[in-house]
Amino acid sequence: MEQKRALPELSKEELEELLATWGQPRYRADQIWRWLYVSLASDLDDMRNLPAALRRQLGGQLAVTSVAPVSTLHSVDGRTEKVLLQLADGQTVETVLMDYDGRRTVCVSSQVGCAVRCAFCATGLGGWMRDLSAGEIVEQVLYYARLCRGGSGTAPGQGISNIVYMGMGEPFLNYDAVRRSIAVLNDPEGFNLGARRVTISTAGIVPGIERLAEEGLPVGLAVSLHAPSDELRDRLVPINRKYPLGQLIAACRGYTEVTRRRVTLEYALIDGVNDSPAEADALARLLRGQLCHVNLIPVNPVPELPYRPSPHERVVAFENRLRERGVNATLRVSRGADIQAGCGQLRSAPRECETIVNT
Ligand code: SAH
Numbered sequence: 001m002e003q004k005r006a007l008p009e010l011s012k013e014e015l016e017e018l019l020a021t022w023g024q025p026r027y028r029a030d031q032i033w034r035w036l037y038v039s040l041a042s043d044l045d046d047m048r049n050l051p052a053a054l055r056r057q058l059g060g061q062l063a064v065t066s067v068a069p070v071s072t073l074h075s076v077d078g079r080t081e082k083v084l085l086q087l088a089d090g091q092t093v094e095t096v097l098m099d100y101d102g103r104r105t106v107c108v109s110s111q112v113g114c115a116v117r118c119a120f121c122a123t124g125l126g127g128w129m130r131d132l133s134a135g136e137i138v139e140q141v142l143y144y145a146r147l148c149r150g151g152s153g154t155a156p157g158q159g160i161s162n163i164v165y166m167g168m169g170e171p172f173l174n175y176d177a178v179r180r181s182i183a184v185l186n187d188p189e190g191f192n193l194g195a196r197r198v199t200i201s202t203a204g205i206v207p208g209i210e211r212l213a214e215e216g217l218p219v220g221l222a223v224s225l226h227a228p229s230d231e232l233r234d235r236l237v238p239i240n241r242k243y244p245l246g247q248l249i250a251a252c253r254g255y256t257e258v259t260r261r262r263v264t265l266e267y268a269l270i271d272g273v274n275d276s277p278a279e280a281d282a283l284a285r286l287l288r289g290q291l292c293h294v295n296l297i298p299v300n301p302v303p304e305l306p307y308r309p310s311p312h313e314r315v316v317a318f319e320n321r322l323r324e325r326g327v328n329a330t331l332r333v334s335r336g337a338d339i340q341a342g343c344g345q346l347r348s349a350p351r352e353c354e355t356i357v358n359t
């Protein structure tokens with residue numbers, strides 16, 4: 001049987017058009033939109049100001065949601081949670097909620113698996129399965145928005161303060177769905193999460209960065225750099241062979257010129273691989289003149305992979321060396337690594353070694 005489309009798949013205009021073809025007045029689309037993105041309804045029967053006949057007609061063609069939680073894990077400090085969500089075709093993705101420093105951030109996946117296959121990342125291990133649709137991305141946010149609803153004096157829809165596209169997959173290899181999902185979540189009449197509260201992280205897909213800059217959309221950009229030379233980056237982030245550092249840094253510069261926003265550069269410190277003083281110097285030279293911020297993070301271990309985090313003294317030395325050379329750098333604490341919810345630890349299927357808490 002063919003799956004019904006889910007309502008979050010539709011843009012507001014598409015919902016308006018659909019209802020117009022059904023002869024419904026325009027305000028019905030506004031009502032449904034508000035139920036979905038302000039009241040966070042998860043059932044058509046919750047949409048009480050819609051006539052029963054319209055609810056039936058909607059239910060005949062569309063589902064309110066197409067993702068279902070399979071299992072959740074909570075970090076020991078209780079501030080990070082990860083959910084494995086099953087999609088309508090049986091595929092699964094992971095989504096993470098982080099609750100730190102007064103922010104509730106949802107880390108969304110944009111693809112099932114990933115084709116980029118960075119050397120240190122769990123997501124790339126199984127390769128790419130498929131892109132997520134815009135609705136499937138939006139639904140990851142709605143899942144946690146519903147759970148956080150009503151938290152600490154927040155208005156409905158505002159339980160979530162930030163969204164980062166840093167889960168499974170490469171957002172710029174699924175640009176259109178990512179762009180559509182942002183448009184839905186931005187809408188002031190709906191979820192109302194401003195573009196400035198959204199960050200997209202890319203392994204360095206240069207055309208994606210250029211397109212984002214052209215659109216002038218003020219979302220934050222994070223680039224996963226991890227190496228100061230093409231020789232090393234070719235090995236760690238293989239997409240570098242297609243878009244080498246010269247092109248990548250030029251694209252970052254273009255983005256900064258258009259948006260006036262500084263780019264965040266992610267650098268995972270890997271023991272004995274990219275963490276020497278010479279590499280810190282090379283990184284500082286590479287970034288000279290670029291408005292940016294370097295986020296250093298000791299690499300999160302992935303059981304199948306040989307990489308280990310740099311020892312703390314080397315991490316601190318690397319950070320200091322960058323700062324001495326005028327580079328804005330901070331050391332980031334890894335969140336949720338105890339539940340394999342840290343950067344690069346997400347994957348599609350639950351592992352046998354995990355304790356699965358059924359929801
Ligand atoms: N595909 C995008 C976004 C998802 S990955 C990207 O690569 O940017 C999110 C971040 O986790 C990226 O910065 C990525 O380089 C980083 N990452 C991947 N594996 C990691 C690991 N084992 N430890 C620390 N960071 C990792």
Ligand code: SF4
Nearest residue numbers: 114116117118121124
């Ligand atoms: Fe894909 Fe990002 Fe993982 Fe690289 S780090 S394999 S781009 S998800």
